[in-house]
Amino acid sequence: MTGPRVALFATCLTDTLHPDTGKAMVRLLERLGCSVDFPLGQTCCGQMHYNTGYYEHARPLARSYASVFDGYDYVVVPSGSCAGMVREIHPGLCGASPAVERTYELSEFIVDVLGVTDVGAYFPHRVTYHPTCHSLRMLKVGDKPLRLLRAVKGIELVELPQAEQCCGFGGTFALKNAETSTAMLADKMRCVLDTGAQVVTAGDNSCLMHIGGGLSRLRTGVRPVHLAEILASTEKEPA
Template identity: 75%
Template sequence: MIVAVQTTRVALFPTCLTDTFFPDTARAVVRLLERLGCTVDFPLDATCCGQMHYNTGYREHAVPLARTLASAFAGYDAVVAPSGSCVGMVRDVYPKLLDGSTSVPRMYELSELLVDVLGVTYVGAYFPHRVTYHPTCHSLRLLGVGERPMELLSNVRGLELIELDEAESCCGFGGTFAVKNADTSTAMLTDKMWNVLGTGAEFVTAGDNSCLMHIGGGLSRMRSGVRAVHLAEILASTEEEPWPVTR
């Protein structure tokens, strides 16, 4: 169980993939947290967490990246990232990778921060669409976020939350796994897409843009009409500032 931190000053770690390909997710995190009364800092010295290097076997290249990121977020009581994968890297791998030489940032996945730290499950969101949720592997198995994302989604006004069959099955992305094992990855993705389509949902959401990029790309190529959207963007959506569904 994560110990709650009494703070309204939060640092944002957007992650490489979100910063490069899905900046609207990072903006949504800021908009959401500011609506809840938080002050959000964005340390410019933060770089990649080193997960890609570490997972691919380049441990020596991951160490300086880990030290740089840890230094950038030193002193913050709470750091939030819209990625269970990167948070898992920091929380699970950094203590071993840094070997006590540098303090590990107190980093939370978004749903953890909202529910455990800020103590909220209703965030004032409005999203009048049918939505299904995919629990990503790292958030599910490494962080154990459990029902937190579902609690948050179930409290979004107008949202119809539809259960996903075989939800806990991997989508097949797995970072470089999708590149090195393309055929297996595609087969796993196909199973996930059929389960998503079977819900009749308009949107599939998750806490990691990496998995959403994989699933959403497949659904787009199928011309399915189902769109992928990050959990943060749903939670940041309101009647006054709706998510831009036409983009």
């Protein structure tokens, strides 16, 4: 019996700046028995336009999403932010569609749809997890990412203090409110450093880019690694 036919919606940030996350998702999902496709017609989900008030510019992007991803069993996204935009905002822009209803953030797809918590990963590092705002508050993924991380062999998972506080990125928020964003980032970095972790992980590359950039400028040595890359890592393919 063949597994579900899954489309990877890579998102703009992953596609352009963090392609290793997309590659890791393909390895991971195929290892879990899925047939994975990358529809070349995919574009931005329109979140940047919508969040800055350009609703009419976001609408055709939402329509395009519904068309490009039509016909797949599921659409899986390495971003709670973009998955939240699709599931919660797209219906209001262009109506409901099968593609929107079948869209899942990575951790909820693995746990809720595939019914798996141990994906056979191996990652021998001290790791702390940052729950991103949209995954936590819009999608309500809860502890699904942590359940997956706890099952990773070799990992030392340490709790992040004040984990539910925003990192300060928020897309254009970081540009329009730079001083506030920087202060929020400083708080988040202090919490990450207090854990003594070697790696900080999350389900959104946008937040990891923000946190990782700050940690890099301070030369802390702490690496940002997307959840997908940890879950795709094996003993033969250490990250």
